[in-house]
Amino acid sequence: MTVRVRFAPSPTGEPHIGNVRTVVFNWLFARKMGGRFILRIEDTDRTRYQPESIPIIMEGLRWLGLDWDEGPGLEELRRSGVENAEAYGVGGPHGPYVQSERLERYREVAEELVERGWAYRCNCSPERLERVRRMQRARKLPVMYDRHCRDLPPGAVSPDEPHVIRLKVPLTGQTVVHDVIKGDVVYDNAGIDDQVLLKSDGFPTYHLAVVVDDHDMRITHIIRADHWIPSTPKHILMYEALGWDIPTYCHVPLVLGEDGKPLAKRHGATSVTQFRDQGYLPEALFNFLALLGWAPGEGEEQEIFGREELIERFDLFRVNRAPATFSYSKLDWMNGVYIRGLSQDDLLERLIPVWQRAGLVPDPCPEDMRATLRRVVPLVQERLKRLTDVVDLTEFFFSEIEPPSAVLLMQKGLDAGQSLEVLRRARYVLTQVEDFSEERVEGVLRGLVEEMGLKNRQVFGVIRVATTGKKVSPPLFGTLSILGRQRVLARLEAAEAVLGVSSKS
């Protein structure tokens, strides 16, 4: 049987990265098994519904390379208000893949459950339900529906009046969740609530919809976050009532934030688009996510895995039972590894939009500027953890700098007079040097160090601060060469003025 798994986001905002990690597991498992990865939109909560989040979710998946084999088709997406539906419409043989388009089907199944004696109509008011719950809490009893309508005579609640349909959970016996990661989890039926399946607005609850859709869409493995475990017995009861095959459950742990709490919006950068905007590479994030809660084992000590390698090695049944904490510092390291592994051309193409967003480079990027940027790339490549780091590191190439303060200019062991001397002589040799290639610049400046009997760090330090305005910069000779003679001489002169004034005073 072909493996079929799904990601079923609710369009109420952007999924956070912990959720995305679970998607990565789904996708990896599907690809590993030669199966199908299905995208389904669970939009049954009309109060929290945000249609604009649908394309954002899809864009995030696509950016990470998580392509889906079946999912909402063109027309479905259009009806959901997705503007560039043609970019994302996929369709498939088991649609519709948007739950609000499947209302009739849920009603049909709910009615079937009623007919089979596995569900019943209930017209209890929200006020009464709340009263019951309050009482239960006060008496420290399990909080659940008191089954007031469960044994009403047939027809006591008219199908025409507003009502919900509830699952009629057996009062005795046990239901076992066979989970491939957690093992067998046993629940007493007596502790399972008579869950609402069909809401009074005609929409299904998650519990009905997920069972119907997973069955209709022939899902074989349900890989989802483990906070769903407690509601799984209800789902199993429904499969049994309907005579349907029960899928294989794989409840994977939640991803924790650095405070040990499950990852949520308040943890800062948590959506895929935010990671993208902060300069993370999709291949690095993907690699990192795959290793969050899973490891190849067998003594394997490699950490950097390409997509194909991960597909080949991924083993769903080895996923950790315990939750993992999302570590930004390790992600940063891994991202740096991937940046260093990029070809210079590739890195250039990824950096240009970053410079553009920072307002340092016009869009489109002029050809001559591109040529200059091409020279900057090797200077910064091994210094970047995130693409966005390039802004601070290279800003001085694009705009004029404020002449640095005397304090910043002076290096260890040099006073203002000596520093000034360094700048004057540097300006002299750089005026004389026949061209401004990195090699020539290096040659004359090293000669200057020799002549003055100073240390490399002293001479190069003063020049660095004078020309970049910072103590930390890319390698000096390449930097000067790119800046060009004119700008370098001007900046040296401006710095001399600063020191000249301060040495007189």
Place this chain on the structure above:
RNA sequence: GCCCCCAUCGUCUAGCCAGGUCUAGGACACAGGCCUUUCAAGCCUGCGACACGGGUUCAAAUCCCGUUGGGGGCACCA
């Protein structure tokens, strides 16, 4: 309150299922050093964990029980 899940360095993990090869291995982070024009990168070294208590066994990180700690669920939300 009731139900459920989880537990190896600060973090991600290997080892656990098929007890001995584990004075517990790797990675990130951190500290120190080397290299060096700054910062990185790279290399070397260091720091650092089987939550606790019982039991089973010749032998337990590995199996069992309990405790503690953390987390999740208990909606006409997903």
